[in-house]
Amino acid sequence: MGGRTTSVLHMKGGNDESSYAKNSSIQEKVIVMTKPIRTRAIDDLFSNNPSSRTICIADLGCSSGPTSLLVTSELVETISRTRRRLALESQEIQVFLNDLPGNDFNTVFRLLQEKDNHDVPRCYYNGVPGSFYNRLFPIESLHFVHSSYSLHWLSQVPEGLENNKESIYLSSKCPSSVKEAYHKQFHNDFSMFLKHRAVELVPGGGMVLTMQGRTSTEIGNDGCVTNYELLAEAISDMVSEGHIQEQELHSFNIPYYNPTPNEISTLIQEEGSFIIDHLEPLELDWTDYNVYETPLDKNDGFFVMKSMRSAIEPMLLHHFDEGILDDMFSRYQNKIANCMAKEIPGVTHIIISLKKKTMESSASIQDH
Ligand SMILES: C[S@@+](CC[C@H](N)C(=O)[O-])C[C@H]1O[C@@H](n2cnc3c(N)ncnc32)[C@H](O)[C@@H]1O
Incomplete structure (x- = not known):
């Protein structure tokens, strides 16, 4: 698979058992765990920037599940509470929900309709x-x-x-050219992201980002890498048995990268528009994919498989025949279960809280 992510990436829409909306338990946990960081960033925003009458907030990559409204409702509540505490006048809030054009925005808007519509302050x-x-x-x-x-x-x-034949992402076996290619793409993308947000945010504006990452500079056995290695093994088994053409595996790679905190902080400093308030790894493990939290299903890999499938099935459908996906994911689930029986890999997330520099903060940094 080559080309731009825009046309092939989106989570599985709708609201049925296989949808992203029903399989985003780990994402929800991450949102709950990162709430204190957002609260602090908003507190800081209004302590230093009290005057706006209309507040504009954006959730980027909102997808089609309940997580997006979970976070925007929380932000609205926090803004409202912080403004009351600081005795600032009430305001209206514009909430922007962004994702790629293939996202199931209809499901998001329906969820909005179901939500009680008496936001105080008024939200658009x-x-x-x-x-x-x-x-x-x-x-x-x-x-x-x-x-x-x-x-x-x-x-x-x-x-x-071209040399990443048996893998679909990075793996410990990848040649260094493959590692460099992934690193370079992330470097370009994340720098562009920062550059555009630096233009769009008001001076002193805040940004809280969470993404999957890794703590070691070596590509090793962390949960994210293992996830894709096991999927590549499932595909490879199907190649050996003649269900998938070898070339289909060799030409499939995931447009994904899990950076280290160090890579991120270097890029933020190189771009130069933001002050880092907070940057730290957060560890969860594969049991956090379990939506029901029952120990019963803990080790059979079912929830990890369902979560992965709801995220990458639309992308796989651009490359592989639809008829082979059930078999592929069933093999993948078995491999995850085997892996979990031995050890449960940690999934690293990186949380970053940034503040856009003001004229004063830029000047004081230069003075030092
Ligand atoms: C795993 S979902 C996360 C959704 C939600 N934020 C959450 O925490 O549950 C990732 C989302 O990012 C979106 N996405 C990926 N690349 C994007 C891009 N370049 N621009 C906008 N959205 C993007 C995907 O379409 C997908 O909906």
Whole structure:
């Protein structure tokens, strides 16, 4: 698979048992766990920037599940509470929900309709289709940007992966050219993301980002890498048995990258528009995919498989025949179960809280 992510990436829409909406338990846990970071960022935003009458906030990569409204409702509540505490006048809030054009925005808007519509302060919800690696909003129009579980998706499959034959992402066996190609693509994409948000945020505006990452510079056995290695093994088994053509495996690569905290902080400093308030890894493990939290199903890999399938099935359908997907994911589930029986890999997330520099903060940094 080559080309831009825009045309092939979206989570599985709708609301049925296989949808992203019903399989985003780990994403929900991450949102709950990162709430204190957002609360602190909003507190800071209004302590230093009290005057706006209309507050504009954006959730980038909102997808079609309940998580997006979970986070925007929380942000509205936090803004309202913070303004009351600081005795600032009430305001109206514009909420922008962004994702790629293939996203099931209809499901998001239906969820909005089901939600009680008596937000105080008054909120105006907007859908913004487009890639967050491009400009999405007018100059200095946003006060706060949030993005969870989205920035590990690249804008395209990196170029130069011809030698990545048996893997579909990075693996410990990958040649160094493949590692460099993934690193370079992430470098370009994340830098563009920062550059565009730096234009769109007001000076002093806040941004809280969470993405999958890794703590070691070596590509090893962390949960994210293992996930894709096991899927590649399932596909490879199907090649050996003649269900999939070898070339289909060799030409398939995932437009994904899980960076280290160090890579991220270097890119933020190189871009130069933001101050880092907070940057740290957060560890969960594969049992956090379990939506029902019953120990019964803990080790059979079912929930990890369902979550992965709801995220990458639309992309797989652009490359593989639909008829082989049940078999592929059933093999994948068995491999996950075997792996979980031995050890349960940790899934690293990186949480970043940034503040756009003001003229004063830029000057004081230069003075030091
Ligand atoms: C795993 S979902 C996360 C959704 C939600 N934020 C959550 O925490 O549950 C990742 C979302 O990012 C979106 N996405 C990926 N690349 C994007 C891009 N370049 N621009 C906008 N959205 C993007 C995907 O379409 C997908 O809906």
